[in-house]
Amino acid sequence: MWKRDAALLAGFLAAGAALFFIFRISRPEGASAVVRVSGQQYAAYDLGEDRTVEIQGKDGGTNLLEIRGGKASITEASCPDRLCMRQGSVSRQGECIICLPNEVVVEITGTKEELPYDAVAG
Amino acid sequence: MMLLRGEERQSSGTGKTGSENCRRDSSSASWIASRGLLIALAMILSWAEAQIPVFFAVPGMKLGLTNLVVLIALYRLSAADALLLNLVRILLVSLTFGNMFSMIYSLAGGILSFLAMLFLKRSGRFRMITVSIAGGVFHNVGQIIVAIVVLGSRYAAYYLPVLWMSGIAAGAVIGLISGLVLQRLPRDSGRSI
Numbered sequence: 001m002w003k004r005d006a007a008l009l010a011g012f013l014a015a016g017a018a019l020f021f022i023f024r025i026s027r028p029e030g031a032s033a034v035v036r037v038s039g040q041q042y043a044a045y046d047l048g049e050d051r052t053v054e055i056q057g058k059d060g061g062t063n064l065l066e067i068r069g070g071k072a073s074i075t076e077a078s079c080p081d082r083l084c085m086r087q088g089s090v091s092r093q094g095e096c097i098i099c100l101p102n103e104v105v106v107e108i109t110g111t112k113e114e115l116p117y118d119a120v121a122g
Numbered sequence: 123m124m125l126l127r128g129e130e131r132q133s134s135g136t137g138k139t140g141s142e143n144c145r146r147d148s149s150s151a152s153w154i155a156s157r158g159l160l161i162a163l164a165m166i167l168s169w170a171e172a173q174i175p176v177f178f179a180v181p182g183m184k185l186g187l188t189n190l191v192v193l194i195a196l197y198r199l200s201a202a203d204a205l206l207l208n209l210v211r212i213l214l215v216s217l218t219f220g221n222m223f224s225m226i227y228s229l230a231g232g233i234l235s236f237l238a239m240l241f242l243k244r245s246g247r248f249r250m251i252t253v254s255i256a257g258g259v260f261h262n263v264g265q266i267i268v269a270i271v272v273l274g275s276r277y278a279a280y281y282l283p284v285l286w287m288s289g290i291a292a293g294a295v296i297g298l299i300s301g302l303v304l305q306r307l308p309r310d311s312g313r314s315i
Contacts, residue, residue, distance in 0.1 A: 005251070012259060096275065096278075098281075107275065
């Protein structure tokens, strides 16, 4: 009976390892950080330019986004758990920081051309 | 409806002699009391888990203490009981400690995890700890799916590898503890706990 259990567990572990592999295949450095709040595009920032901006999240929540040396990170947040701050900095394409309470998503994308005009307004 | 019928069958099976008929008269009261107790226990465990300071960097990574109650109900009572307990617990915990938002996450995780555990248990081929591991993994899969939908970002899927692995670990721990609890829980109290 243990054989089946071991087989299934091995399957789970193998699938997990495969997931890691698929998701961790080295991705190229991104060019901009796109911010979305509640699924809506909020702003986008060039990773080449150092800056610190406050993001207005859901229900008055705020996250302080810092871009320095081509990496984006959340340095301050109003959310209770501050998990977004613990997620560290992101710089590769497809990497992201998510703040669930404020519904803020910071995504790294590849091309600078994607920058919308409201980048400055943010 | 079908689930409820299974419950009736289970309780009517107990009445044979006169004294047992007496017990059957009070069975709906004891049914309500025992389920209420289990739901309360599940709620307390939810609360207790929320008190543990978050030291994980990944949202959604947790032990899932309440799954202890669900798992034990699944093994000692019935699938219907486990499902009922799971749904009522999620509803109550979301209303007391959380919000609509956390309820959607919990429901997706809770239902998917329950279905995975039920499927493996019904197959009769796996041990409790394996059933629990599947529950842990699919709980997190359900939450990721909701995150992708709610946040409108497929990048939420990037948490999948980490949450997949943590689901295995959490499920193993909960499965072990459930096994220990079941060993110590007298068999004959199985029907009412």
